[in-house]
Amino acid sequence: MDLRAVLLRATAARPRVLLLTMPGATAVRLAAERELRRRDLPEARTPAEANVLFVAGAVGPSLEPAVDRLWRDMPAPRVRAHARTADEVAAAVAASRVSLATPLPRPGIEGHGEGTHHHGGGHGDGTGMPAGPAMAERGPDRDGLALDRVHLSFGPFLPDWPAGLTMRLTLQGDVIQRADLAESLWGATAAVSPYWTEPWTRAAAGEEVLLGEAARRRAAAHLDSLGRFLAVAGWPGQATAARRLRDDLVAGAEAAAVRPRAERFARRTGRSRTLYWLTRGMGELSRAEAEAAGVSGPAARADGDVPARYREWLTAVVDDVARLDDRTRLNDRRPLGDRRRLYDHSRPNDQDRRDDRDRRNDRNRRADQDRPDDHSRPSDQRRPDDRSPHDPAAPHGPRGRLDGPRPPSAALAAVLPRLLAGAEVAAARLIVASLDPDPDELAAQLPAAARG
Amino acid sequence: MVDAAPWWSLFVAPALLPALAVFAVAADALLIAREAGRPAGVVTAGRRLLEVPRLLVAQPRRTPSSDTLLRRAGVVTVPVAAVLAVLVVPFGRRTVGDLSVGVVWFNAMEVLTWAGLWMSGWGQNAAFSLIGGYRYLAQGLAYELPLMFALISAATGAQSLRVGGVVAAQHGLWFAVWMPFAFAVFLTSVSAFSFLGPFSYPAGRDIAGGVLGDTSGADRLLLQAGRWLWLAAGAAMAVPLFLGGGAGPGPAPWAWSLLKTLAVLVALVCIQRRFPMVRADRYVEFAWVVLVPLAVLQALVPALVVLNR
Amino acid sequence: MSAVLFGVLAVLALVAALLVFSVGSMARATFALLASLVCAGGEVVVLGLPYLGLVTVLMMVMEMVVMAVFMVAYMMDPAGLTQMSMVHNKRGSLVISAGVFVALAAGILLVRWPERTGTRPADTTFQLGESLMGGQMLTMITLGFVLLATMVGATVLATRRGRYDRFGDDLDQRPARDPVGGGVGR
Secondary structure, eight states: OOHHHHHHHHHHHSOOEEEEEOTTOHHHHHHHHHHHHHTTOOBOSSGGGOSEEEEESOOOTTTHHHHHHHHHHOOSSOEEEEESSGGGHHHHHHHHHHHHHOOSOOTTOTTOSSOOOOOSSSSSSOSOOSSSOOOOEEEEOTTSOEEEEEEEEEOSSOTTSOTTOOEEEEEETTEEEEEEEOGGGGOOOSOOOOSTTHHHHHHHTTOOOBHHHHHHHHHHHHHHHHHHHHHHTTOHHHHHHHHHHHHHHHTTOOHHHHHHHHHHHHHHHHHOHHHHHHHTTSSOBOHHHHHHTTOOSHHHHHOBSHHHHHHHHHHHHHHHHTTTTOOOBTTOOSOHHHHHHHHHHHOTTHHHHHHHHHHHHHHHHHHOTTOOOOSOSOGGGSOGGGSGGGOTTSOEETTEETTSSSOHHHHHHHHHHHHHTTOBHHHHHHHHHHHOOOHHHHHSOOOGGGGO | OOEEOOTTHHHHHHHHHHHHHHHHHHHHHHHHHHHHTOOOSHHHHHHHTTHHHHHHHSOOOOOTTOOHHHHHHHHHHHHHHHHHHGGGSOBTTEESOOOTTHHHHHHHHHHHHHHHHHHHHHHTTOHHHHHHHHHHHHHHHHHHHHHHHHHHHHHHHHTOSSHHHHHHHTSSSOHHHHOHHHHHHHHHHHHHHTTOGGGOGGGOGGGTTGGGTTOOHHHHHHHHHHHHHHHHHHHHHHHHHHSOTTOSSSSOHHHHHHHHHHHHHHHHHHHHTTSOOOOHHHHHHHIIIIIHHHHHHHHHHHHHHHHTO | OHHHHHHHHHHHHHHHHHHHHHOSOHHHHHHHHHHHHHHHHHHHHHTTOHHHHHHHHHHHHHHHHHHHHHHHHHTTOGGGOSOOOSOSSHHHHHHHHHHHHHHHHHHHHHSOOOOOOSOOOSOHHHHHHIIIIITTHHHHHHHHHHHHHHHHHHHHHHOSOOHHHHHTTTTOOSSOOOSSOOSSOO
16 A cells, blocks of 8 residues: 555645635635635645645736745645636635645656745745845844844735735844835735625615624625724634624624624624733824724724724624614615615614624723723714714725725724834734735726715 | 652652653644634644654754853753753652752753753854744743742641652642642743743744744754643643642542643643743843742741741 | 763763853753753752752853854844854963863862761752751841842843832832733733
């Protein structure tokens, strides 16, 4: 019996998959993540541990070198899989497993013996060291010492990172001295239409879209962001919970079935003292600063640090999940007051539930006495534009208003360099995850109609 | 009460520890399956072990200008230190090497992991691996002092550094009962030195796996095995230190040792998945400002009890 | 048996010590030194003082690993990729080290070692504790506090930021202004 064949079959039974999402392929990514989770195929964090390089979406010319480089970094046995649409995912995964189990020498394995190519830092197009080692230069650090500086790139591909986003970092130790956005690598291919803002795009094009449908998409988008954030925060169980909830919402699960789960998830995450303790004081972004930078969504409403932002997401998810059956039309331009009454009459229990949530938020807040300001005020006392995410007339996507001069994610990405300077790598990853710019929005110009 | 085992036990201990580690991995796989909504059965637990053949067949991988000597030394040190550490842990009434300073031996082997992980992080010559290696030191500086005081508490209560002596001293009342804080600190530190769960900071997802990130093949297998072996070793050590060793009703002390070790392992694996990853920059201040003073107070309790005896 | 072990460990310790000065990277030099010190700890165990030997190993591992961080940070050996040398003033250091070695070796041979009067105790750790903590209790306590005070003092002197930087001019700013917030939130 050929031992190698047995080992290869074992590998094919549970290969690790390096999932690379191209900008504009969010739907494919969601399908792939669901498929991998269902079939117990763990995601690889680096090319070193991967067997399957799974590309979701069409590879644009700007990202092609990065993808090829990751492929070169993968040790054998390895296969490449590709799915352009969500429907192709299952077949592509299955085909890659069959191909892995085949002990034939596959082309491309020879010549990749020990000295595989290394990538500078993130698996991305880092400041690699192909020829000779790049020497560090020195510079003053925050304590007034002269320490080595290292230049690294984060992105375009990192686990739980907005795919395509590339930050060029100057590090001393693991403290970021300087961060710059490399805009050229957002990797727009042809026409990209952002997945998470689709209902608003359709409404802007004149289609009839219900508020419930938009709320469903927005809740799923926030859960997607939360899943990424929780994974970066090193809480895999909660990240899985967020992603399962997201997938169920996307698949069109009943409101009654999703609501208790969403509330339980929000309660558990929002009340976690450990998570709060680990993230408080990071990446402070006041509402004024955010608005000056053009940020309008949850990041601006949160008006504070990382915990304020993830709690804002949680609040928004619970809010939106409660509105899944709302049959108000998006783009309805009747005055807000009328609709509000209508809405409240239609759901008599809604106010109770919201009060309950506010009490809960109050309890959460009490833990952080250093932050007396909050958004746990009952929704009806909020400033008018605080309520606006549910205003059907204004196109409030998951990351902010879609009628501004540029997509909301562009504003989110633009505040990153300032927030990352002085942070440590771990904090930087959390800050990026708590803002979570959408690569689709970065890659695509929003259709002119949505700005309307 | 605890006797030296025959010479062949030298080979049994290194076989038993991986079995315990596999048990812990299987328990972890079941928890993950439940979180992901997959059926949790024997097959699920077994599938996780496919990782072993997967890594055995994987091509070894080397980054340019890597320090192969230090990397190999580091990768081997982690699991070997775990196996060496349990040589002093009694299994039932037998122990492979009942050193007169067994508690210190365990601690010294655990500290070897510091060197091992730093060397493997450094040796790979990759930014994230290096950060991971440094992170383990930061984490070590945080957990090590409270852990030492927890060990000292048990040793003081028994007036002996011999692990067998610690077991004998718990005749009637487990140390876990009247030194609960030391017990809790010890369990936390077990998680920390095996860099699993909330203490997976050196191998964090935010740095793409850190020390593990650029390894493949046998290197990766050894490091991953080292983590779970250390978890098993820590659980095995908790039993003689705090849970009365093999003591229990019935005739089979080894069964009690095994049962208690498995219980501690299951508890550790379950608790680990309930918390987000603790970063050393937050944990170190907490450890030194809160845990160390409390641990000193805890060590004072057995000291006073022993003085008045 | 123990004589053979002693000899092997002695040779290993010497070889590792020589490697410290001949390897080409700071990291390797650090771990060669560590290997040498671990062998020295082993010698102490072989000589019948297991507690001292193991504590030596334990402390040296922690110390040398932390030291590796500082050596790499300060010795301008970026990523350990350049060839470096631990030896400065080659001739002078050679003379000094040879002189010290000869003096110590001569001391071993020339000193009249005392004969054992009693029997060897079963548990040397206990005896060690007695002799350290029994007659010299006050000395040890004083030493402990002096060492601790020195460490705290040195850290305070080395810190550029004082409490006024952290808590403001009136010491009333909470939480403190730190580049990285700690875990207790003072």
